[in-house]
Amino acid sequence: METVIDIRGLTKTYGTVRALDGLTLSIPRGGVYGILGPNGAGKSTLFRTLLGLIRPTAGDATIMGGPIGAPASMRRMGSMIETPRFPPFLTARQVLEWLGRAHGGVTSTEIDHWLQRVGLAEAADRRVRGFSVGMLQRLGVAAALMTKPDLVILDEPTSGMDPPGIQEMRALIRSLADNDGVTIVLASHQLQEVQRVCDRVAIFNKGKVVTEGRVSDLTAAGERLRLSVTPLARALAVLGDRASLDGDAVLASVPRAEGPAVIKALVEGGVDIEEARWIGADLEDVFMNQTGWTGVQELNHAG
Numbered sequence: 001m002e003t004v005i006d007i008r009g010l011t012k013t014y015g016t017v018r019a020l021d022g023l024t025l026s027i028p029r030g031g032v033y034g035i036l037g038p039n040g041a042g043k044s045t046l047f048r049t050l051l052g053l054i055r056p057t058a059g060d061a062t063i064m065g066g067p068i069g070a071p072a073s074m075r076r077m078g079s080m081i082e083t084p085r086f087p088p089f090l091t092a093r094q095v096l097e098w099l100g101r102a103h104g105g106v107t108s109t110e111i112d113h114w115l116q117r118v119g120l121a122e123a124a125d126r127r128v129r130g131f132s133v134g135m136l137q138r139l140g141v142a143a144a145l146m147t148k149p150d151l152v153i154l155d156e157p158t159s160g161m162d163p164p165g166i167q168e169m170r171a172l173i174r175s176l177a178d179n180d181g182v183t184i185v186l187a188s189h190q191l192q193e194v195q196r197v198c199d200r201v202a203i204f205n206k207g208k209v210v211t212e213g214r215v216s217d218l219t220a221a222g223e224r225l226r227l228s229v230t231p232l233a234r235a236l237a238v239l240g241d242r243a244s245l246d247g248d249a250v251l252a253s254v255p256r257a258e259g260p261a262v263i264k265a266l267v268e269g270g271v272d273i274e275e276a277r278w279i280g281a282d283l284e285d286v287f288m289n290q291t292g293w294t295g296v297q298e299l300n301h302a303g
């Protein structure tokens with residue numbers, strides 16, 4: 001797996017706060033990579049560090065083979081960090097023309113193309129003064145993409161967007177990765193969106209990576225057997241600490257291969273099973289478990 005960003009022991013402290021705490025992570029080239037984590041986990045600090053906006057206290061990273069801030073790699077990167085601000089008296093098109101000049105020229109055909117692709121074609125000649133947060137985000141994404149980068153870093157690209165906007169942004173991000181070969185690294189709190197759009201994720205907590213992997217592997221690992229049973233108390237006794245409650249049903253956290261043995265043990269223990277089916281974990285379950293924000297402890301002791 002070719003690496004596009006290689007982070008080794010990156011640390012950033014603000015007084016007593018360790019925003020990044022010896023972070024080590026390899027982000028592969030190609031596809032969409034999600035950085036998740038609760039507020040204050042260090043996501044924006046990582047992005048700012050990778051973009052050379054802040055200096056790490058310790059550690060290092062390589063981006064497309066070069067050190068942080070190397071002009072050759074910076075030229076191949078696009079980014080949007082937080083809701084972008086643009087001169088309010090310019091139209092969306094003029095903003096892109098202005099930024100395009102700074103990048104050594106982007107043609108008007110290319111600007112039309114990107115305005116269209118981010119869904120701003122109709123608003124192209126409106127002044128950005130009247131733009132909503134979602135429209136500014138779209139314009140920011142167009143600005144990040146129009147220089148045809150190989151790597152794009154997007155911090156919360158869909159915050160402030162309405163559901164159709166989120167859907168369009170998801171389609172755009174996927175198509176950039178699938179059809180244009182761009183590597184996208186994004187941070188987001190919208191876990192359902194991340195599950196739909198990302199190939200891999202890293203979950204941060206307190207400046208460290210607590211879990212990393214393919215979204216499909218992480219969610220498959222959290223798969224559980226959902227059982228509608230009577231009597232409930234007997235099923236809980238048979239399953240022990242592998243059980244939690246989901247409404248009136250029991251969730252058994254066991255590998256798929258052990259499913260038949262678990263069902264046999266329940267039946268032999270005098271439990272009637274009305275329904276049994278496997279349910280996948282979603283990224284939200286994985287996130288809650290990995291960041292320690294879970295009600296599972298209480299559920300395990302219920303009943």
Ligand SMILES: Nc1ncnc2c1ncn2[C@@H]1O[C@H](COP(=O)(O)OP(=O)(O)OP(=O)(O)O)[C@@H](O)[C@H]1O
Nearest residue numbers: 014017018019037038039040041042043044045046
């Ligand atoms: N300029 C700064 N001065 C002092 N502390 C800072 C500064 N920037 C970030 N921090 C602190 O560093 C920690 C990590 O912040 P960061 O913004 O990277 O988190 P985040 O994961 O992006 O959070 P969010 O999801 O809220 O955007 C937090 O405790 C934050 O308060």
